[in-house]
Amino acid sequence: MKTRITELFGIQHPIILSGMSWISVPDMVAAVSNAGGLGILATGALDVEQTRSAVREIKAKTDKPFGANATLLFPGAADNALVLLEEKVPVINFALGKGDWIVQAANEYGGKVVATVTRKRHAVRAQEYGCHAVIVTGNEAAAHGEAPTTFCLVPSIASALDIPVIAAGGVGDGRGLAAALALGAEGVAMGTRMMTTRESPLHENFKQLSIDRDVHDTLYSKRFDGLWCRVLDTDGARDAIKQGLGPIQMLKAIPNSYAIARQIGVPYWKLFIGVLASGWNNAMQLAFMANAFKRIRMATEDGNVKDGVLPVGQVTGLLTDVPTVEELIDRTVKEAEATINSLSAKISNQT
Numbered sequence: 001m002k003t004r005i006t007e008l009f010g011i012q013h014p015i016i017l018s019g020m021s022w023i024s025v026p027d028m029v030a031a032v033s034n035a036g037g038l039g040i041l042a043t044g045a046l047d048v049e050q051t052r053s054a055v056r057e058i059k060a061k062t063d064k065p066f067g068a069n070a071t072l073l074f075p076g077a078a079d080n081a082l083v084l085l086e087e088k089v090p091v092i093n094f095a096l097g098k099g100d101w102i103v104q105a106a107n108e109y110g111g112k113v114v115a116t117v118t119r120k121r122h123a124v125r126a127q128e129y130g131c132h133a134v135i136v137t138g139n140e141a142a143a144h145g146e147a148p149t150t151f152c153l154v155p156s157i158a159s160a161l162d163i164p165v166i167a168a169g170g171v172g173d174g175r176g177l178a179a180a181l182a183l184g185a186e187g188v189a190m191g192t193r194m195m196t197t198r199e200s201p202l203h204e205n206f207k208q209l210s211i212d213r214d215v216h217d218t219l220y221s222k223r224f225d226g227l228w229c230r231v232l233d234t235d236g237a238r239d240a241i242k243q244g245l246g247p248i249q250m251l252k253a254i255p256n257s258y259a260i261a262r263q264i265g266v267p268y269w270k271l272f273i274g275v276l277a278s279g280w281n282n283a284m285q286l287a288f289m290a291n292a293f294k295r296i297r298m299a300t301e302d303g304n305v306k307d308g309v310l311p312v313g314q315v316t317g318l319l320t321d322v323p324t325v326e327e328l329i330d331r332t333v334k335e336a337e338a339t340i341n342s343l344s345a346k347i348s349n350q351t
Contacts, residue, residue: 001333004164005187008112008132009091010065012036013333015177016135016166018142018191019069019093020311021045021293022300023202026054030061031199031325040093041068043080045293051080055087065090067114072097074289085111093135095144100129114166118146123157123165133164135189139220141169142191143311144227151183158184172315174335178343181336190332192313198324203303206310207322209234215317225292229311236307240295 005014015037017024021044029039041058043051051068058066068089070081073096084092085105092099092106095116103113107130115126116135123134136157138150148156150170158165167185170176172193180188195202196210209232217233223244224231231237292309299308323331 001337003181003186005133005166008164009038009067011038013329014166014181014187015329015332016040016067016187016189017194018168018189019043019067020142020191020195022297023191023195023200024069025201026057026061028194028199028201028325029058029066031197032194032329033058033062033064033066035326035329036064037329038091039066040091041066043068043084044071044074044077045297046080047076048079048083051083052087055084055089067091067093069093069095069116070099070102071095072099098129099126099131103130116168117157118144118148118153120157120160124160127161127163131163133166133187134161135166135168136185138167138169139230140314141230142313143229143231145169145230146228150180154180154183154185169313170315172313172318174332174337175339176315177332177336178339181340191311192315193319193328194325195312196319196322197328198322202300202310205303205305206232206299206308209305210310210312210316211319211321213316215314218312218314218316224309225289229292230313232310232312232316234305234309236295236299236305237309239307240292240309 001013003014013036017032017039019040019042021042024040024042029041032039041054046054055068068084070077072078072094081102088109088111091112091114092102093114093116094102099113099115106113112132114133114135115131116137117123117126118137126134136154137145138153139145139147140150150167154165154167164186165184166187166189167180168189171180171188171190177188196207218230219233219237219241220230221241222228223241295309298304299310
């Protein structure tokens with residue numbers, strides 16, 4: 001299956017692994033790329049040396065194109081992006097910030113840059129400063145989709161751009177891939193479906209929960225990490241949303257942010273001063289993130305179903321098994337092609 005996305009990235013199938021912290025690790029990235037898709041390394045939970053090491057590990061495990069992301073709102077993300085540029089990562093995906101400087105530097109070695117967006121004006125701006133594609137995140141997605149659904153957002157943005165669109169949110173099988181192509185996308189990013197595969201490091205407790213739950217079993221709120229965020233409906237998620245960022249949670253953010261500083265290799269005093277200097281709204285946002293990161297890690301790594309929180313999309317209700325990455329990509333493409341052919345047959349039979 002060829003689209004402008006497969007041509008742009010030099011991949012076989014228009015399927016991309018979403019960059020998910022503690023999930024999109026080197027083994028997972030390499031598995032997706034070796035299966036003909038595009039694996040994207042998540043760097044949000046890594047310091048610069050861990051990022052460099054992870055990129056080199058991926059290079060040792062695949063000779064196929066791969067990518068890595070940088071969520072520019074996060075502390076240390078710009079430093080990680082510099083590492084990606086130094087390592088000449090083929091595809092760099094950024095979100096929650098302005099990445100024109102990434103585009104300029106990546107162009108020097110032939111790298112491709114993809115912005116993740118939820119609004120048309122951000123997509124248009126990304127195209128204006130040279131992004132090669134955009135990932136458009138609809139409401140159905142895990143984590144940070146906004147109110148418009150994929151079904152409306154993708155064609156709205158695809159009609160406004162010349163660069164290709166990758167649809168994220170609501171895609172869990174070949175029918176979703178076929179639908180995304182019909183909406184004007186030229187590829188899909190899959191997170192929730194990919195995290196419930198054999199190669200995924202997601203704890204088995206949450207793989208099973210993801211299979212057991214229905215399309216209705218997610219929560220969508222700004223009270224988990226400060227942004228509109230979709231997570232699996234669990235007791236831990238309900239507790240986190242109920243608490244929001246009250247006085248007790250603000251106090252908890254201090255040790256949790258200290259753990260983040262240690263994790264990403266930034267001196268705590270530097271992180272603390274930087275947060276204060278960024279303004280009250282950003283400080284509140286990062287306090288939310290500090291508490292959310294702890295709960296997400298408790299889910300993904302520890303399998304703590306009581307207190308952990310797992311970002312998932314509504315396609316969790318479509319999951320019925322735990323295939324290998326290769327099996328998943330192969331059947332998704334075959335199902336998409338069969339869906340497209342069946343639609344052609346349906347139309348022909350009506351005329």
